[in-house]
Amino acid sequence: MSDTDEQRRQFLKTSVGAAAVAIAPGMLMFDMAHGDTEPVSSKVRWGMLIDTANCADCDKCVKACNKENGLSGGLSPTDSQWMRKVELKDMRTGRQLALPMMCQHCAEPPCVDVCPTGASFKRADGIVLVDKHLCIGCRYCMMACPYKARSFVHEPLHDQKPDVPRGKGTVESCTMCVQRVDKGKIPACAEACPNKSILFGNLNDPDSEVSRKIRTVASTQVRADLGLDTGIRYQGL
Amino acid sequence: MANHSPQRFKTRLYYALLAAGGLVAMMGLYAAHMMEKYGHIITGMNNQIVWGMPHVFAIFMIVTASGVLNIASIGSVFGKAVYKGRAPLAGMLSIALLAGGLAVLMLDLGRPDRIIVAATHFNLTSVFAWNIVLYSGLFTFVAIYTWTLLERRMNRWIKPAGLVVFAWRIILTTGTGLIFAFLVARQAYASAILPPMFLIMSFTWGLAVFHVVQSAMYTWNNRIQDPVILKRMKNLLGIFVLGTLYMVAVYHLSNLYFAKQTAFEHFILLSGGIYPWLFWSGYVVLGSLLPLLLIYHPSLGKPKFVVLASLMVIVGSFSLLYVFIIGGQAFPLDIFPGYEVTSTFWDGQIGQYQPSLYEFLLGFGGLAIAFLITTIGVHALNFMPPEQTPQRV
CATH class of the missing domain: 1.20.5 (Single alpha-helices involved in coiled-coils or other helix-helix interfaces)
Known part of the structure; x- marks a missing residue:
């Protein structure tokens, strides 16, 4: 050579x-x-069963949600609250309970119906999200949501989490921690609950833990009369 | 001296009006810029009251833009000669008001820079998306219709064009009412009566604005209105005011009949502070009963009283919209019927709202845009009704 x-x-x-x-x-x-480039499938419907029995003195789910999604945790009327703890008292009987409230991930979401640009959308696996590139900030979805689940970003944001896109002038709400779910993890609130009272899973799979439990205990959807078929169910409400 | 001639004074006044309108419009744009820069934090709106003062202004203008076309429809569709001569002015006012209203609505968006997204991504189930089509359609159809009125060679197309505009504006105002009627869970809205209510409101407010503009034009041109025509038009306003009162009464009375709605009605009509106050004194007394007195009292009913009545109707309309839009949101959503509710997110509490200066600037900016288009329009083109009316001496 x-x-x-x-x-x-x-x-x-x-x-x-x-x-x-x-x-x-x-x-x-x-x-x-x-x-993972594989598209989500409608064979899965993500949902939760929340047992309200142990919620009275605890708000760890709310704190975990704020941390995971980079929310300030501020409580002014203009701050975003994706998850909040609601205290309830039956007006007739005086019975009291508390529960975490957030986007109920409806099968028939009014926010998706009213959104002019299609920014509000429901994934095939039932998670209701806002496309931050399409949202024009009209807030019609906030008017339409029966659960007051959505917040509008009133101020410029800093130090956002790379996995959780947010933007001033757009609307946002609980994403069921889609960034975690897509990696096979469970939402931050479910993980943080010390009593394992937030049971996350596939409602379409009859053998999933959440499906089996829903079959055996009494659970309710909030404002079931509206016929929205929520993905979140509550036990003890 | 020529310098002090009435004509010269009028020319100066015209430019002064343009300057004033331009200044207010610029202040509206400044408010929009500040909202864009700092976010909606500088407004009084929040996560409980998501639509505020800008929406009161915008919806007033959009509803009125449709209602003012009543004059045109009565002339071109129903063939009333008196109204035919007033149709071009109605068309121009409609375009002016729609431009002002839409400007406010768009500049209040969280992302007004994405307006092109709204124009290119349509969600067919959204009444907002339908309205984008309806609003742009109204601009086009009213422009064509006004052209058929003003261009002699196009006159034979007046009736078909008038019919299209007539149908379109009825659908458009139905669409505006549906924005609220489709809100399934809100106690104040979610009612099929809202679209017809908005329609009657549009007739009333449109005619009131028309009276004010027409009267200003007659004064400017040193003419007085034909008393017979004025009487007809003022009586029509009276009927519309009564019609709106009727719709509003039916809306509240039917709510009062439903046990689940009585708490809301108690709030909005009695215990809600600013809202019942504005409803009764602003809308019912000042915006309806006093105008009716001015219109129908035998010793009143003169041009200046009709203008006064019209101005009161306009003030009343703002009161009603404030109560409807902001009061309707202030009352807490009933997420857990039968429960007393508290949370960090103001569940179960009356929403607090204090409109900020920027919101007013934006709203008045929209009105100024409508004012500018109207002023330039009536100055540049001949919108005076052609009938022979006595000259003022």
């Missing part, structure tokens, strides 16, 4: 190596950014 051939071979080797080193991180980041 001549010197020239040797040099050429060396050059090609180095070039291929350099190209691989240059491209590899990009490929890796692309993969990370896009995550």
